[in-house]
Amino acid sequence: MPADSVPPEQKAQIANAVRAALATHGYARLTTKKVAAESEKSEAGLYYYYDSKDEMIVAFLETSEDYLARSLDEIDAEGPEERLRAVCDILIVDEDDAAAAGVNIAVMELLSHAPHNETLREPLLRMERHTLDVIADIVRDGVERGVFREVDPEGTAAFVLSATDGYTGFALALGMEGVGDDLRESLSAYIDSLLVE
Amino acid sequence: MPADSVPPEQKAQIANAVRAALATHGYARLTTKKVAAESEKSEAGLYYYYDSKDEMIVAFLETSEDYLARSLDEIDAEGPEERLRAVCDILIVDEDDAAAAGVNIAVMELLSHAPHNETLREPLLRMERHTLDVIADIVRDGVERGVFREVDPEGTAAFVLSATDGYTGFALALGMEGVGDDLRESLSAYIDSLLVE
DNA sequence: GTCGAGCGAGCGAACACTCACTCACCATGC
DNA sequence: GCATGGTGAGTGAGTGTTCGCTCGCTCGAC
Numbered sequence: 001m002p003a004d005s006v007p008p009e010q011k012a013q014i015a016n017a018v019r020a021a022l023a024t025h026g027y028a029r030l031t032t033k034k035v036a037a038e039s040e041k042s043e044a045g046l047y048y049y050y051d052s053k054d055e056m057i058v059a060f061l062e063t064s065e066d067y068l069a070r071s072l073d074e075i076d077a078e079g080p081e082e083r084l085r086a087v088c089d090i091l092i093v094d095e096d097d098a099a100a101a102g103v104n105i106a107v108m109e110l111l112s113h114a115p116h117n118e119t120l121r122e123p124l125l126r127m128e129r130h131t132l133d134v135i136a137d138i139v140r141d142g143v144e145r146g147v148f149r150e151v152d153p154e155g156t157a158a159f160v161l162s163a164t165d166g167y168t169g170f171a172l173a174l175g176m177e178g179v180g181d182d183l184r185e186s187l188s189a190y191i192d193s194l195l196v197e
Numbered sequence: 198m199p200a201d202s203v204p205p206e207q208k209a210q211i212a213n214a215v216r217a218a219l220a221t222h223g224y225a226r227l228t229t230k231k232v233a234a235e236s237e238k239s240e241a242g243l244y245y246y247y248d249s250k251d252e253m254i255v256a257f258l259e260t261s262e263d264y265l266a267r268s269l270d271e272i273d274a275e276g277p278e279e280r281l282r283a284v285c286d287i288l289i290v291d292e293d294d295a296a297a298a299g300v301n302i303a304v305m306e307l308l309s310h311a312p313h314n315e316t317l318r319e320p321l322l323r324m325e326r327h328t329l330d331v332i333a334d335i336v337r338d339g340v341e342r343g344v345f346r347e348v349d350p351e352g353t354a355a356f357v358l359s360a361t362d363g364y365t366g367f368a369l370a371l372g373m374e375g376v377g378d379d380l381r382e383s384l385s386a387y388i389d390s391l392l393v394e
Numbered sequence: 395g396t397c398g399a400g401c402g403a404g405c406g407a408a409c410a411c412t413c414a415c416t417c418a419c420c421a422t423g424c
Numbered sequence: 425g426c427a428t429g430g431t432g433a434g435t436g437a438g439t440g441t442t443c444g445c446t447c448g449c450t451c452g453a454c
Contacts (some may be wrong), residue, residue, distance in 0.1 A: 043280045054413090108309040109306060113306055115299075128367050129373075158330055158368065158383060166358065166360055169362050174311055183355045189242065245401095248445095
């Protein structure tokens with residue numbers, strides 16, 4: 001079956017199984033058998049909807065992409081400063097939320113594997129690009145309104161996203177307690193430093 | 198053979214083969230056959246020195262750890278500000294240096310897989326912890342000397358390392374051109390903002 | 395003659411993926 | 425009301441291949 005004609009309900013169910021399996025085992029040890037175990041289907045049942053394991057992972061990525069985009073879209077904070085802080089709150093996962101941490105670490109692992117896997121690269125690129133744009137838009141808006149100093153929106157966005165992704169990549173993955181709180185405070189102080197006096 | 202009694206020359210050679218194979222194929226698709234192809238030994242020859250694939254990867258990590266620690270140690274810049282900038286220069290790898298980029302992305306992939314692999318966790322934790330300490334020491338020194346504002350050394354270190362690791366994790370892995378320069382400028386501006394007026 | 399260093403061949407297990415088949419469900423003809 | 429045949433949704437039992445790893449062996453140095 002072509003990947004784009006999988007019924008939404010089935011796509012959601014399989015993406016969710018991939019998510020659970022990834023969070024538990026990581027990408028390097030992900031197998032279709034483990035995905036099947038997390039779903040209500042057999043291994044062969046997964047192949048009824050998707051032609052390859054990679055396509056199932058892409059289904060998971062697209063679902064995550066939608067979820068993140070919706071989360072960023074639904075921020076109802078007012079003003080650039082509060083909006084930027086809200087974005088950071090979404091991007092810095094709580095280390096005590098094991099499920100969310102597992103998913104974010106898995107996405108990080110997929111990111112690291114992107115240079116070797118063309119299929120994964122595109123959805124990942126879209127996801128990061130979109131987040132980068134959302135942050136840059138907020139910063140640009142803040143500069144125009146005179147809330148933020150005259151900083152470069154793209155550069156600032158790259159800095160913020162690097163910091164939040166990096167936190168996931170090393171502190172969260174290694175279970176370094178306390179680093180999350182340290183980072184949150186420093187990031188908050190950084191946002192303070194963006195404000196005009 | 199116990200891993201800690203492998204002759205240094207052999208360890209260096211195998212670690213280098215792991216490095217090359219990781220940079221080319223990534224962790225998820227790393228096989229002992231590919232490591233052997235990058236070395237001057239057969240697959241069985243690798244097992245003469247190491248009891249498992251994971252031990253070979255640890256050998257690579259320990260070698261990287263030494264290399265990074267030595268690089269950080271050899272910084273001969275004067276004063277906290279210049280030293281901090283020098284550390285950032287080391288941690289943000291040039292996107293045009295394909296070999297260095299490949300290694301850093303591979304380490305990022307190993308980091309992401311650490312939650313599922315106890316053997317890899319320890320050397321990775323040591324490496325990140327050490328880098329964090331080096332940065333925190335520089336910041337602390339700067340604060341004491343009155344060069345930097347009264348910031349939290351640990352928090353600032355976590356922020357800087359997150360930003361540089363995150364850059365590797367998403368921009369470098371996805372081949373997002375220009376983001377490296379954007380980040381370098383924003384990070385430099387951030388260091389400016391740490392200085393006392 | 396012994397021993398460290400290393401290799402070719404191959405082991406069992408696990409992998410991604412396939413295939414022949416089942417079964418519930420429906421539309422049609424009588 | 426009921427037999428008939430087609431169809432979508434799924435599966436158990438495999439397929440060939442690749443994996444990490446082992447073993448019996450060779451060979452040169454002392």
